[in-house]
Amino acid sequence: MVPETYQVDAGGHITIGGMRIEDLAAKFGTPLYVFDYQTLVNRLTMFQSAVSQSAVPGMVAYAAKAFFTVPMGRLIQSLGLGLDVVSGGELFTALAAGIDPQRIMFHGNVKTPEEIAWGLDRGVGYWVVDSLDELDQLDQAAGERHQEAAVVLRLTPGIDAHTHAFIRTGHFDSKFGFAMAEGISDRAVERVLNARHLRLAGFHAHIGSQILETEPFLANAEALLRYSRSWYDQKGWWPEVLDIGGGFGVRYQPDDDPPNPAAIIQTVQSLLAEWTPATQRPPRLIVEPGRSVVAEAGVTIYTVRARKTTPGGHGYVAVDGGMGDNIRPALYQAVYQAEIDGKVHSDRRIPVSLVGRYCESGDVLIPQAHLPAADVGDRVVVFGTGAYNYAMASTYNRVPRPAVVVVREGQPTVWVRRETWQDLITLDNP
Ligand code: LLP
Numbered sequence: 001m002v003p004e005t006y007q008v009d010a011g012g013h014i015t016i017g018g019m020r021i022e023d024l025a026a027k028f029g030t031p032l033y034v035f036d037y038q039t040l041v042n043r044l045t046m047f048q049s050a051v052s053q054s055a056v057p058g059m060v061a062y063a064a065k066a067f068f069t070v071p072m073g074r075l076i077q078s079l080g081l082g083l084d085v086v087s088g089g090e091l092f093t094a095l096a097a098g099i100d101p102q103r104i105m106f107h108g109n110v111k112t113p114e115e116i117a118w119g120l121d122r123g124v125g126y127w128v129v130d131s132l133d134e135l136d137q138l139d140q141a142a143g144e145r146h147q148e149a150a151v152v153l154r155l156t157p158g159i160d161a162h163t164h165a166f167i168r169t170g171h172f173d174s175k176f177g178f179a180m181a182e183g184i185s186d187r188a189v190e191r192v193l194n195a196r197h198l199r200l201a202g203f204h205a206h207i208g209s210q211i212l213e214t215e216p217f218l219a220n221a222e223a224l225l226r227y228s229r230s231w232y233d234q235k236g237w238w239p240e241v242l243d244i245g246g247g248f249g250v251r252y253q254p255d256d257d258p259p260n261p262a263a264i265i266q267t268v269q270s271l272l273a274e275w276t277p278a279t280q281r282p283p284r285l286i287v288e289p290g291r292s293v294v295a296e297a298g299v300t301i302y303t304v305r306a307r308k309t310t311p312g313g314h315g316y317v318a319v320d321g322g323m324g325d326n327i328r329p330a331l332y333q334a335v336y337q338a339e340i341d342g343k344v345h346s347d348r349r350i351p352v353s354l355v356g357r358y359c360e361s362g363d364v365l366i367p368q369a370h371l372p373a374a375d376v377g378d379r380v381v382v383f384g385t386g387a388y389n390y391a392m393a394s395t396y397n398r399v400p401r402p403a404v405v406v407v408r409e410g411q412p413t414v415w416v417r418r419e420t421w422q423d424l425i426t427l428d429n430p
Pocket of ligand 1: 389
């Protein structure tokens with residue numbers, strides 16, 4: 001099945017952003033990441049208008065980790081969004097794209113001294129702090145610069161979102177955040193309130209990724225609000241921002257039923273108003289969608305290179321990419337949908353494993369695909385690959401990473417050029 005974002009003609013040929021898959025493959029080669037520009041813009045503006053509805057407008061801090069390049073940064077900046085970064089590299093890319101540092105949240109459970117120094121010097125808006133050690137390091141570095149750093153404490157509210165264990169982060173026994181238990185988060189709050197060069201701006205909790213229910217988002221917001229309220233009652237401190245993270249699920253398979261982020265944002269904003277003491281302003285809501293902005297805007301095009309059937313009758317279709325450009329099936333048992341361009345309308349389908357070209361038995365893109373009989377040279381389109389594919393790509397087996405092309409009204413623009421064999425050796429000591 002072809003998701004709604006893409007068009008299919010009578011001959012079973014697929015179009016993305018007004019350009020045919022076969023033309024993209026011919027012009028740019030395969031494997032190729034392709035994004036539909038309009039879908040990117042639609043998703044970003046949907047989030048942007050959702051947070052702007054309230055009397056206290058919030059901020060969308062797009063999670064760079066899902067997919068980020070300089071052109072993507074320019075798009076974020078032009079639409080007025082903020083950004084969640086987790087490393088000096090993401091920050092460097094953001095600044096190269098002209099993103100306003102005041103709209104940047106610097107996350108991550110480890111920030112090196114260089115990253116802290118550089119972020120302070122560039123005027124990063126908020127520091128999302130994950131440990132007491134980091135609080136001390138940030139306090140000291142801010143002091144050396146006669147600055148006051150705005151701190152958002154990352155908390156773990158003890159919420160178990162139903163998603164893959166590797167992308168679940170809200171439970172107490174997580175490497176992320178301060179547990180809201182046994183006085184752990186209380187000690188962190190005290191430490192910030194008493195620090196000389198830190199200002200406690202608010203709280204943050206991100207409970208996981210690819211969450212397909214609404215309830216955990218509301219439970220998360222309520223946990224942060226209840227906790228804020230307890231500090232207001234004790235010390236008169238009230239947050240200026242509350243950051244509920246990202247995690248909004250997307251439709252990878254036809255029967256996935258993702259929640260509506262705009263409705264969740266609206267409900268959370270009314271919770272913020274409800275919990276705010278009469279003398280205070282509601283905190284600004286920060287949301288950090290990554291996957292839900294980019295996943296469904298992207299596809300990967302491959303070319304079939306080999307087929308075989310094993311003695312048990314198990315069919316394999318092997319393509320020219322695989323785990324180097326999409327590690328998610330191997331890492332999270334992620335399930336994708338695929339079609340063969342030009343054969344979409346075929347109803348004679350056979351169960352096959354769609355596998356990659358890497359020297360690893362686990363390099364299986366789709367273990368149980370139902371595809372029309374494939375011929376060598378056919379183009380296979382894997383849908384919904386816009387999030388955490390290019391971002392997590394590697395050069396395993398010294399296979400260069402694919403190009404990223406963005407199509408707008410039938411016009412392609414290269415956002416990232418294809419890596420070359422020469423690129424692969426440029427960092428090597430000759
Ligand atoms: N904010 C924070 C603090 C996060 O840790 C994350 C994701 C996000 C926002 C964005 O979450 P999203 O809206 O994209 O779900 N590589 C994994 C996903 C790891 C997500 C890590 N944190 C995957 O491919 O599924």
